[in-house]
Amino acid sequence: MIKKVTRLVRLLALFGIVTVFLTACGQRQSLSKQDVLQNDRASNTITWGVKADTKLFGLMDVKDNQVKGFDVDIAKAITKRILGENGRAKFVQVTSQTRIPLLKNGNIDAIIATMTITPEREKQVDFSKSYFDAGQSLLVKKGSPVKSVKDLDKAGTKVLGVTGANSVANIKKSAPKARVLELSDYAQAMTALKSGQGAALTTDNGILYGMATQNPGYEVVGGTFTKEPYGIAINKGQTPFKKSVNQALAEIEADGTYNRILKKWFGNVAGFDYKEAAR
Incomplete structure (x- = not known):
């Protein structure tokens, strides 16, 4: 009798764990369907997927454990335009393999990680206009x-x-x-x-x-x-957020913020044509 009770308790515990796991998965998946812009304004935070192994664009600084680079600074500037000066940019490390799954699952709001705009990728995500024209x-x-x-x-x-x-x-x-x-x-x-x-x-x-x-x-x-135009990837259906990102990009290009960030990271790089890349 005791063995049967023990077995029943174990089964119930396992059932509880599975239920919690499935519920969490459901919540995470539903998060990607929510209004990202509305949620970000409520939390005063935009969560960005960035690379941490790519010098100039996104590289982990072991001195302070902060990811630094062109993509990071552009993300910070866009965040300020969308949420205001007190808006916070949160960064999650991604790779070329993990960035789209993390976006689709709602773990991040947008990808700014040297991601080329391609027809194949546009089947999975939406892109902002190009923010860096690579090759x-x-x-x-x-x-x-x-x-x-x-x-x-x-x-x-x-x-x-x-x-x-x-x-x-x-x-x-x-x-x-x-x-x-x-x-x-x-x-x-x-x-x-x-x-x-x-x-x-x-x-x-x-x-x-x-x-x-x-x-x-x-x-x-x-x-x-x-030609490899980089875009900011956003979940499909997030039209208000995409519109805000594009507007913010236009603003930082118009007021010189974009060129200042570009010069900071690429102005002294041998072989790189800074003037050709400036906007």
Whole structure:
């Protein structure tokens, strides 16, 4: 009898745990269906998904455990325009693989994480207008025979990329004979390049310039062979929030805030054309 009671208690406890888990999942999913702008105004906070491994755009500063970069500063400026000077920008670390799932689940309100606007992604999320016009390029060791994407289009040539990034699909189109090795993040991709696992690392030029500043023995080559406009990703159906983000972007471009942030992060980066990128 005691064993039966004990077994019943365990089953009830397990049922309770499952119920709580499913309820939490339901609440999280329903959160993505709510009016984001209304919720953010009520909490005076916008939660942004940002990268923490991408120099110049979003990189964790180990001194104070704060993510810093162009994307972060643009997010802060947009937050102030939407919520006012006391508005708070909260940041959640994302990767190319996790950013859309986190947005769809309602864990973040928007993604500002070097995310190229593409037709395929627009099937899943909505985008703001472009806030940074990048282009795909190559990072190689100085002195490398690789000078352009054409040099990679040879059977067996290994090219490094990051899983979930648009650049992986692009390199397969531009250098179909090359072999692509996908890593989980840019830190791993850079380590692979240094260890000779690939002839070049490919992604957007802005990201590569950041990696080059951290690794003086490497350089960006070949110009750009694609156009990669970055947009802020927002859940579908969040029209008021998207409209507010676009309006805020227009405001920070008009009053010079955008160019000040751009100059702060890219003004002294060797090879980067700051004047061409300014708005």
